[in-house]
Amino acid sequence: MPFSAQPPASGESYALSASLDNARHLSSLLRAVHFQDHATCLATAGGLRVTVEDAKCIQANAFIQAEIFQEFSIQEESVIFRISLSVLLDCLTIFGTSSLPGISTALRMCYRGYGYPLMLFLEEGGVVTVCKINTQEPEELLDFDFCSTKVVNKIILQSEGLREAFAELDMTSEVLQITMSPDKPYFRLSTFGNAGSAHLDYPRDSDLMEAFHCNQTQTNRYKISLLKPSTKALALSCKVSIRTDAQGFLSLQYMIRNEDGQICFVEYYCCPDENITEAEL
Amino acid sequence: LSRIGDELYLEPTGSGLSLRAVNSSRSAFASFLFAPLFFQLYEPGSAGPDTELFRCKVHMKSFLGVFRSLPSLEKSVGKCLILLKPRASRLVLQLHCKYGVTKTHNLAFQECERLQAVFDIQRCASRLCAPARVLAEAVVHFPLTLAEVTLGTGPGGKISLRNYVEDEAGESCRVRGPPHLGVPFSPPPTPFPPPEPSKTMVTELWLAEDEFQSVTVAPGSHITFCLKEFRGLLSFAEASNLPLTIHFDEPGRPVIFTLDDTVLEVHLVLATLSDAESNSQSPSTNGVSHLPAPSDDFADDLESYMAAMETSEGCSEGRPSPTFPLHIPRPAKSKHEEEEEEEEEEEDGAVPGTPPHKKFRSLFFGSVMTPGRPGPATTQEVLAEDSDGES
Numbered sequence: 001m002p003f004s005a006q007p008p009a010s011g012e013s014y015a016l017s018a019s020l021d022n023a024r025h026l027s028s029l030l031r032a033v034h035f036q037d038h039a040t041c042l043a044t045a046g047g048l049r050v051t052v053e054d055a056k057c058i059q060a061n062a063f064i065q066a067e068i069f070q071e072f073s074i075q076e077e078s079v080i081f082r083i084s085l086s087v088l089l090d091c092l093t094i095f096g097t098s099s100l101p102g103i104s105t106a107l108r109m110c111y112r113g114y115g116y117p118l119m120l121f122l123e124e125g126g127v128v129t130v131c132k133i134n135t136q137e138p139e140e141l142l143d144f145d146f147c148s149t150k151v152v153n154k155i156i157l158q159s160e161g162l163r164e165a166f167a168e169l170d171m172t173s174e175v176l177q178i179t180m181s182p183d184k185p186y187f188r189l190s191t192f193g194n195a196g197s198a199h200l201d202y203p204r205d206s207d208l209m210e211a212f213h214c215n216q217t218q219t220n221r222y223k224i225s226l227l228k229p230s231t232k233a234l235a236l237s238c239k240v241s242i243r244t245d246a247q248g249f250l251s252l253q254y255m256i257r258n259e260d261g262q263i264c265f266v267e268y269y270c271c272p273d274e275n276i277t278e279a280e281l
Numbered sequence: 282l283s284r285i286g287d288e289l290y291l292e293p294t295g296s297g298l299s300l301r302a303v304n305s306s307r308s309a310f311a312s313f314l315f316a317p318l319f320f321q322l323y324e325p326g327s328a329g330p331d332t333e334l335f336r337c338k339v340h341m342k343s344f345l346g347v348f349r350s351l352p353s354l355e356k357s358v359g360k361c362l363i364l365l366k367p368r369a370s371r372l373v374l375q376l377h378c379k380y381g382v383t384k385t386h387n388l389a390f391q392e393c394e395r396l397q398a399v400f401d402i403q404r405c406a407s408r409l410c411a412p413a414r415v416l417a418e419a420v421v422h423f424p425l426t427l428a429e430v431t432l433g434t435g436p437g438g439k440i441s442l443r444n445y446v447e448d449e450a451g452e453s454c455r456v457r458g459p460p461h462l463g464v465p466f467s468p469p470p471t472p473f474p475p476p477e478p479s480k481t482m483v484t485e486l487w488l489a490e491d492e493f494q495s496v497t498v499a500p501g502s503h504i505t506f507c508l509k510e511f512r513g514l515l516s517f518a519e520a521s522n523l524p525l526t527i528h529f530d531e532p533g534r535p536v537i538f539t540l541d542d543t544v545l546e547v548h549l550v551l552a553t554l555s556d557a558e559s560n561s562q563s564p565s566t567n568g569v570s571h572l573p574a575p576s577d578d579f580a581d582d583l584e585s586y587m588a589a590m591e592t593s594e595g596c597s598e599g600r601p602s603p604t605f606p607l608h609i610p611r612p613a614k615s616k617h618e619e620e621e622e623e624e625e626e627e628e629d630g631a632v633p634g635t636p637p638h639k640k641f642r643s644l645f646f647g648s649v650m651t652p653g654r655p656g657p658a659t660t661q662e663v664l665a666e667d668s669d670g671e672s
Contacts, residue, residue, distance in 0.1 A: 161380055164357070168349055195343030196371065196388040206381040 015113040016043045016079045019071040022104040023122060025258045026064055027092040030085060032236055032254070032266045033060040035229035039085035040138050043111075044078045051141055052085065057271040058226040059142050060233070068262055079111060081135035083118060091131040095124040111135075144269040146243075146251050153180040153214040154243040155187055159234055159254070161208035165189060165200050166231040169224060173198075175273055176224045180244060181217035187242075191224065210239065220248040221273040230254075233266040248272035283341045284513030285309050285549075290396045291365070291372070292336040293325035301396050302341070308552035309510040310398035319544035321360065335367050337390035347374045347386045365390075398550045400535050405528035407498040409440060413518030413525050415492050420515060422486055423508065429554065430511075432529070432536075433503030438490035440498075445505045445554070446481055494524055504529045505554035506536050514538055514549045521545075529553070 020026055026048075033039070033052045040051045047065035066072040095105050108121040120131040169176065173191035180187055187202040187209075204212045230252055234240060237254035244250055252268040282289060286302035286309075293299075297316040303309065317323035325334050348354060357378045364373040369387075376384040419442055423430060429445040490496050518525045518540055528537040533555025540547035 161382060164350075164353060165384075170346070195340065195346055196386060198387070199383075199385040201383040201385070203381040203383075208380045208382070 013075055013112075014073075014110045015075050016109070016111040017071070017073050018048070018069045018109045020069050020107040020109075022259065023092050023107040024104060025068055025260070025262070025264075026107065027089060028236060028258070029062045029064060029256065029264055029266060030089055030092070032233035032256070033062045033229075034085055034089060034232075035060070037084060037086050038082055038136075039088075040080065040082050040141060042078060042080045043074055045074055047072065050085070053142055054226060055223075056142065057223065059144065059269045060230070061267050063265045063267075065264070068258070068264065076113075079113070080138045081111070081114075081118070082138045083133055083135050087133050088118075088120075091120050091122065091129075091133065094122055094129050094131070095127070142269075144249055144251070144271075146245060146249055146269060150245045151243045151251075152216050152246055153218055154211070154241065155180065155209065155214065156211035156239060156241045157187075157202065158208045158210060159237045159240050161202065161206070162240060163231075163234055166228075166234050169228065170195070170198055171224065171228070173224055175221040176227050177219060177221045178242075178244070178250065179217070179219045180214045180242070182214045183217065186212070186214070211241075218244055218248065220244060220250065222250060222270050223273055226270060227268070230268045233268065237266070282311055282313065282513075283345060285311050285510050287341050288338045289341045289344050290336065290338045290393060291390075292395065293334050293365070295325065295334075298323070298325070303396055303398070304510065309507065309550070310396075311510070311514065311549045312547070314546040314548075316544040316546075326365070335365055336393060336395065337365065337367075337372060338393045338396075339372055339388050339390045343388050344374075347376070347384075347388075398535070400537055400550050402528045402537055402539070404534075405530045405537065407434070407502050407529050408526060409496055409498065410494040410524055410526040411488075411492060412494070413515060413523060415488070416525055417515050417519050419486050419488060420508065420512065422484055427508055429505050430508050431503055431505040432527070434498045434500060435487065438496060438498075440488045440490070440493070440496070441485060442488070443485040444483060446483060502529070502531070504532055504534075504536050506551040510549065510551060511538065514540070514547070517547070531555075 030039075030050055033050060036052045036054050038052075042049045042051070045066065047063060047068070050062045050064075051059060053059045092105070092107065103124065105122050105124045110119040110121075115135075117132045117134050120129075120133070122129045122131070170191040170193035172193035172195070175192065177190040177192075178188070179185060179190070185199070185201045186204040189200040191198050202208065204214075233252075233254040233256070237256045239255040241253040241255075242250070243253075249272065250268075250270045252270075254266045254268075256264045256266060258264060282300060282302040285304050287305075288302065290301040290303075291298070292301065294314075297314050297319065299312055299314045301310070301312040303311075327334075354376075359377045359379065362373070362375040362377070364375070366373060370389065372388045372390045374386045374388065376386075378384060420430075423442075423444055427444050431441075431443050431445050433441045433443070435441050515525070521540070521542070523540045523542055526539045526541070528539065532553055534553065535550050536553050538547075538549040538551070
């Protein structure tokens with residue numbers, strides 16, 4: 001139910017104010033990028049983008065378009081702040097995380113502007129909670145400069161085929177090696193752990209393969225500890241697009257359908273591991 | 282097999298692929314022989330006049346890691362290819378899954394000698410065969426922490442199972458500390474009164490002859506063996522719905538459990554307790570066990586005891602104990618023995634509270650030496666004494 005009580009008096013203007021009937025539409029996406037404590041929130045007329053980074057090597061973005069919200073109004077061209085993602089998630093799920101059908105938490109979010117805390121009004125079953133989370137100076141974000149014109153290899157897979165693989169990745173391996181090629185093995189994920197090496201091969205004609213555009217054979221290694229958190233996004237998604245550019249930068253884009261059938265996106269960018277040695281095949 | 286040992290031995294033979302394991306104290310050995318018909322394709326390679334078929338061992342955990350989630354395996358894996366590549370030093374396990382996906386695991390292996398316990402089913406005077414379910418239902422009555430159980434034959438052809446109670450040096454069968462490897466024996470700090478029989482919980486179960494598919498037993502016979510490894514086999518037997526046959530003889534001689542199927546032959550060989558005392562634990566005693574007086578007839582028991590021992594690692598009982606022989610000379614070496622038993626180390630088998638498997642003689646083994654390596658380490662050498670200095 002749309003939440004009407006509580007919001008501030010109409011005289012005050014808010015840089016950002018938004019309402020969401022079902023807070024899970026936001027919390028589940030934020031969980032998919034929650035591998036660090038802090039996140040940078042950027043709100044524009046198009047919607048909300050939440051960014052998390054680590055080790056100057058990996059960046060994850062969760063996009064919630066304005067259309068997902070029941071109300072989304074922004075007074076400035078863009079609003080940006082840094083916030084504790086852990087605290088934000090705790091507040092959004094303050095009524096618990098179990099998803100019973102028909103019961104959802106309604107959310108109203110208000111942000112007065114630079115220096116002000118983010119206000120959350122959450123309501124479920126007539127019970128109201130008000131949260132005020134301090135915001136911080138936003139930090140500079142990495143720019144992977146990844147655009148579609150620079151993509152060398154691209155495939156789109158049904159997430160179902162990758163979920164188990166990612167969940168069972170041999171974490172004793174320091175790296176995850178990704179091979180994409182117009183020839184065999186087409187698409188291969190490899191690990192080199194204590195027990196030995198393991199390779200997962202997806203042929204180009206597999207039913208899981210929705211699109212296969214590989215022009216060049218590329219083998220890149222990425223730190224497995226950095227990519228492992230993307231398993232959460234994979235678990236939520238129905239499709240994933242995997243792209244690499246000439247430098248070996250990796251872009252993973254996850255298409256996520258929420259409970260109401262609306263589409264949202266989460267993307268991960270990762271730098272290749274510098275110490276590249278001959279791949280063990 | 283993982284309930285028995287940490288390493289999986291793979292041995293292709295002419296009659297199929299044999300997977301084997303042995304426990305660290307060499308008191309349990311198991312082998313699963315899969316006939317060629319079990320596989321869609323079976324090529325053991327060829328043995329030349331001077332070479333044997335290649336065999337190897339891998340870490341149990343590494344191997345199991347390939348087959349991690351059984352339910353998802355059943356759903357998504359079509360077939361599995363196992364390749365042994367000696368030149369690349371890799372054991373290749375390739376799973377062909379649905380959607381055309383292929384998972385290839387390249388496991389490192391170690392070369393090894395043939396792992397073979399010496400046992401002879403024909404020599405076993407007694408034999409029991411029962412559906413696995415019957416035995417599983419019997420064993421469920423014993424606590425999971427229980428280490429050993431005594432299987433015996435009683436009047437009227439009944440078969441009994443009872444938990445093995447320690448000697449008067451005083452451990453209740455339920456109380457087992459962690460293995461005190463290498464702790465030298467010393468008398469208990471305070472003299473304990475002998476535990477009263479009534480304070481030790483004893484569980485005894487009788488099975489009628491008709492619960493078994495076949496019973497051929499020497500009357501009054503009984504054996505005591507470790508339950509842990511047996512439970513592992515029992516779960517497999519139950520899951521595969523195969524009858525279990527138990528072959529046994531006198532105490533001290535190994536007990537052999539077998540499962541037979543058209544394409545699978547399973548053997549589990551467990552050492553049994555050979556002990557003056559186990560004679561007095563005969564199941565025909567009513568009620569609670571009597572605590573036996575230390576036997577003076579060590580010499581006789583010693584003979585039969587020693588006859589059963591052909592150890593590769595050996596556990597020599599050097600320490601005095603109320604019921605165990607005072608000193609056991611070096612075991613007679615069998616033709617299998619190549620290495621030395623540098624056993625100056627005293628095994629603490631007689632220390633009260635020692636886990637029972639220490640008292641079990643090692644099974645008879647072929648040499649399991651890896652070429653180039655010194656003999657199996659005397660794992661029980663005391664390098665640093667336990668600061669507790671407890672019993």
